[in-house]
Amino acid sequence: MQKHFKHFFFIISFLFSANFLFAQEIAQTVIDSTKTGNEAKPTEEKTFKPGDVILNHIGDSHEWHFFSLGDFHASLPLPCILKGPNGFEFFMSSKFNHEGIDNSYADGEGKIIDGKMLPNGYLMNEHGKISRPDGASFLDFSITKNVACMMLSVLLLILIFTQIAKKYSTNKNQAPTGFQNALEPFVLFVRDDIAKAALGHKAAKYTPFLLSVFFFIWINNLLGLIPGSANVMGNTAVTVTLALFTFVIVNLSGNKNYWHHIFAMPGVPIALLPILTFVELLGVFTKPFALLIRLFANIAAGHIIILSIVSLIFIFGQMSPAAGFGSSILSVGFGLFMDCMELLVALLQAYVFTLLTSVFIGQAIEEPHH
Amino acid sequence: MELLKPELGLMFWTTVLFLLLLFILKKFAWKPILDMLKEREEGIATALQSAEKAKAEMALLTADNQRILNEAKEEKAKILKEARDTYDKIVGEASEKAKAEAAKILAEAKRDIENQKNAVMVEIKNQIGTLATDVAEKMIRKELKKDGEQMNYVNQLVGEIKLN
Numbered sequence: 001m002q003k004h005f006k007h008f009f010f011i012i013s014f015l016f017s018a019n020f021l022f023a024q025e026i027a028q029t030v031i032d033s034t035k036t037g038n039e040a041k042p043t044e045e046k047t048f049k050p051g052d053v054i055l056n057h058i059g060d061s062h063e064w065h066f067f068s069l070g071d072f073h074a075s076l077p078l079p080c081i082l083k084g085p086n087g088f089e090f091f092m093s094s095k096f097n098h099e100g101i102d103n104s105y106a107d108g109e110g111k112i113i114d115g116k117m118l119p120n121g122y123l124m125n126e127h128g129k130i131s132r133p134d135g136a137s138f139l140d141f142s143i144t145k146n147v148a149c150m151m152l153s154v155l156l157l158i159l160i161f162t163q164i165a166k167k168y169s170t171n172k173n174q175a176p177t178g179f180q181n182a183l184e185p186f187v188l189f190v191r192d193d194i195a196k197a198a199l200g201h202k203a204a205k206y207t208p209f210l211l212s213v214f215f216f217i218w219i220n221n222l223l224g225l226i227p228g229s230a231n232v233m234g235n236t237a238v239t240v241t242l243a244l245f246t247f248v249i250v251n252l253s254g255n256k257n258y259w260h261h262i263f264a265m266p267g268v269p270i271a272l273l274p275i276l277t278f279v280e281l282l283g284v285f286t287k288p289f290a291l292l293i294r295l296f297a298n299i300a301a302g303h304i305i306i307l308s309i310v311s312l313i314f315i316f317g318q319m320s321p322a323a324g325f326g327s328s329i330l331s332v333g334f335g336l337f338m339d340c341m342e343l344l345v346a347l348l349q350a351y352v353f354t355l356l357t358s359v360f361i362g363q364a365i366e367e368p369h370h
Numbered sequence: 371m372e373l374l375k376p377e378l379g380l381m382f383w384t385t386v387l388f389l390l391l392l393f394i395l396k397k398f399a400w401k402p403i404l405d406m407l408k409e410r411e412e413g414i415a416t417a418l419q420s421a422e423k424a425k426a427e428m429a430l431l432t433a434d435n436q437r438i439l440n441e442a443k444e445e446k447a448k449i450l451k452e453a454r455d456t457y458d459k460i461v462g463e464a465s466e467k468a469k470a471e472a473a474k475i476l477a478e479a480k481r482d483i484e485n486q487k488n489a490v491m492v493e494i495k496n497q498i499g500t501l502a503t504d505v506a507e508k509m510i511r512k513e514l515k516k517d518g519e520q521m522n523y524v525n526q527l528v529g530e531i532k533l534n
Contacts, residue, residue: 058373060380140379147383154391161399168406173413187403207404208396216391237380
């Protein structure tokens with residue numbers, strides 16, 4: 001009992017510290033914005049803009065920013081890989097000016113853009129996106145913060161599960177212990193309640209994919225809860241890709257029965273068939289689309305809510321310091337509650353995505369039974 | 371909306387990283403883990419089955435033991451009965467034999483007694499005869515003078531003395 005309490009206390013204190021770190025980051029943004037505001041347009045820019053802060057957090061970035069203390073910015077520059085008119089180019093994001101206020105360039109339409117233009121024509125705009133003022137098209141394969149976080153998660157998963165696999169062979173036919181014991185219920189859950197429940201005797205073929213998706217989403221959701229970390233699953237590019245995997249697997253494993261139900265639904269009058277086929281074909285695409293939107297929206301929304309709650313402190317703080325302190329108590333309470341919710345959502349969304357993928361595959365490989 | 375637009379670069383890296391994760395985990399984690407889990411489950415299932423079998427065998431064995439015990443009990447009773455019968459027989463035989471022996475001894479004793487009695491009777495007859503002769507001699511010596519008459523008379527007297 002005491003041990004459980006200790007664990008609980010650890011989690012709570014970790015979540016509390018998470019709130020404070022978020023708050024610290026936002027506070028720094030406030031200070032920065034006030035500072036730059038004072039220099040440029042003193043009256044307008046002084047206000048704290050929670051929308052900008054939140055969207056900045058939700059979006060991707062070319063550097064990994066941990067925290068700022070005054071003028072000191074603890075951030076890790078990430079590699080930029082660009083395929084432009086001059087071919088592939090590789091450089092660190094630190095080449096773009098971090099402060100971003102020294103050099104101004106006029107773009108093609110004569111608009112003034114803040115930032116340092118690189119000799120090869122790339123520029124980082126005010127949203128932290130790489131652009132080309134000359135309007136030339138280019139492809140951005142940079143290792144962004146999301147990619148870096150995903151790499152970390154892949155590395156972690158490989159380390160964790162190869163270690164566990166090793167333990168299975170050393171502790172052969174013995175009760176699981178330690179970390180192996182902690183994760184075995186989840187592996188069994190995916191295998192039995194997600195894969196076998198929907199796929200029956202064909203489950204073994206798809207179980208590795210389902211397990212990988214489940215743990216990939218879960219660990220990235222959990223990593224996303226750490227302040228300063230990336231918002232991987234709250235990014236449409238990531239969820240689109242995962243849903244594409246589902247789409248490809250579902251339609252590649254679709255049997256005759258599956259396609260028959262799409263193009264010629266049995267027992268339907270010929271006159272209605274075109275309409276139904278259209279609806280069914282639409283369904284082929286809407287199913288994975290719903291998957292990607294659900295995952296993205298849930299995770300992004302969780303981040304937005306937590307950031308909004310923390311932002312409240314600074315909105316009130318701008319009215320009066322007393323209101324800021326007062327609201328901080330409330331915000332920390334709510335933030336803590338949301339963090340706990342997000343821990344649950346992290347697992348739940350991994351489960352929902354994996355389960356629905358399994359169900360869709362199950363529908364595609366279902367044998368006709370008349 | 372900027373937030374909803376998927377970026378190609380991130381999609382590319384997600385694909386690469388996820389495929390990498392999938393292949394590495396499939397080969398080095400999921401396969402061994404799932405195989406081991408299956409093996410363990412099968413091991414547990416067979417262990418349970420064999421336990422069930424052992425239980426059934428045990429029950430069979432217990433029943434067998436009971437049967438053997440019952441048989442042994444019956445055997446014991448039988449042997450005891452036989453022993454008692456033999457005892458009774460032996461005792462009966464012995465007493466019969468003893469009785470016969472006793473009867474034989476008794477008969478012999480009776481015969482001996484008879485023989486001895488007869489011998490004693492003959493002796494007594496002889497003795498009495500002698501005695502009577504002596505007595506008659508003495509009496510007749512006085513009364514009878516003639517030897518012939520005397521002797522006849524004596525013999526007549528002796529013949530009359532028949533003790534048995």
